[in-house]
Amino acid sequence: MKGRIHSFQSLGTLDGPGVRFVAFLQGCPLRCGCCHNPDTWDVNGGTEYEAEEIVRRAARYRSYFGREGGITLSGGEPLLQRDFAAEVFRICHEENIHTCLDTSGCADGEKCASVLQYTDRVLLDIKYTLPEQYEQHVGCKMRQPLAFLEAVNARKISVTLRQVIIPSLNDTQENVLRLLDIAKQYPCVDKIELLPFRKICQSKYDMMGIVFPFGHLPEPDPKQMDKLRKVLGTYGG
Numbered sequence: 001m002k003g004r005i006h007s008f009q010s011l012g013t014l015d016g017p018g019v020r021f022v023a024f025l026q027g028c029p030l031r032c033g034c035c036h037n038p039d040t041w042d043v044n045g046g047t048e049y050e051a052e053e054i055v056r057r058a059a060r061y062r063s064y065f066g067r068e069g070g071i072t073l074s075g076g077e078p079l080l081q082r083d084f085a086a087e088v089f090r091i092c093h094e095e096n097i098h099t100c101l102d103t104s105g106c107a108d109g110e111k112c113a114s115v116l117q118y119t120d121r122v123l124l125d126i127k128y129t130l131p132e133q134y135e136q137h138v139g140c141k142m143r144q145p146l147a148f149l150e151a152v153n154a155r156k157i158s159v160t161l162r163q164v165i166i167p168s169l170n171d172t173q174e175n176v177l178r179l180l181d182i183a184k185q186y187p188c189v190d191k192i193e194l195l196p197f198r199k200i201c202q203s204k205y206d207m208m209g210i211v212f213p214f215g216h217l218p219e220p221d222p223k224q225m226d227k228l229r230k231v232l233g234t235y236g237g
């Protein structure tokens with residue numbers, strides 16, 4: 001089975017536990033204002049690869065994976081190509097490679113059962129904790145990622161919640177407390193990661209001739225990030 005891939009990262013340490021081979025899948029239906037990969041949006045972009053080829057590439061780095069590492073499918077939104085993602089993960093399990101899905105969760109959890117049955121960990125981007133911010137700055141309803149989380153929880157798959165912290169939108173203690181409230185409702189969540197909003201992607205928007213919606217916002221102050229991470233307690237890892 002073939003899927004469209006934007007790019008690969010051989011030895012990633014930011015997208016899931018341990019050292020990971022990361023495949024960024026092409027295509028995303030959302031339009032997050034903070035998106036740093038607008039070049040992954042086009043569903044017809046990228047390059048086609050066979051699922052076996054992705055696993056073959058990942059397996060080359062097996063000696064670096066150790067006990068925790070493995071493969072991560074990121075994007076774009078990997079669930080847009082859920083059959084392909086399921087096939088990659090199925091073969092990974094045959095090869096004894098740990099699988100991690102990095103997703104916005106803006107997908108029907110039940111339709112994603114084929115992927116989830118081979119998923120060892122989900123990295124779920126809860127982009128905001130207020131429904132109106134979801135509608136304004138993401139382009140989907142907040143109930144979608146929450147319903148997805150429900151489906152993942154029912155399957156007892158370990159989850160890391162992630163959120164990009166964006167000054168003036170969600171860089172407050174109240175927001176992080178709301179995120180903690182969400183985490184506590186789902187026993188599958190064992191970790192929360194707060195990631196600073198970055199503007200290094202501005203040049204991609206310039207090259208594509210489109211406006212970076214959050215280009216006018218500053219990056220967060222590292223001290224504020226430390227303060228917010230302290231609120232996470234044991235979820236901060």
Ligand code: SF4
Pocket residue numbers: 028029030031032034035036037038040075076077104
């Ligand atoms: S879900 Fe990810 S790839 Fe899609 S628009 Fe949002 S940040 Fe970008």
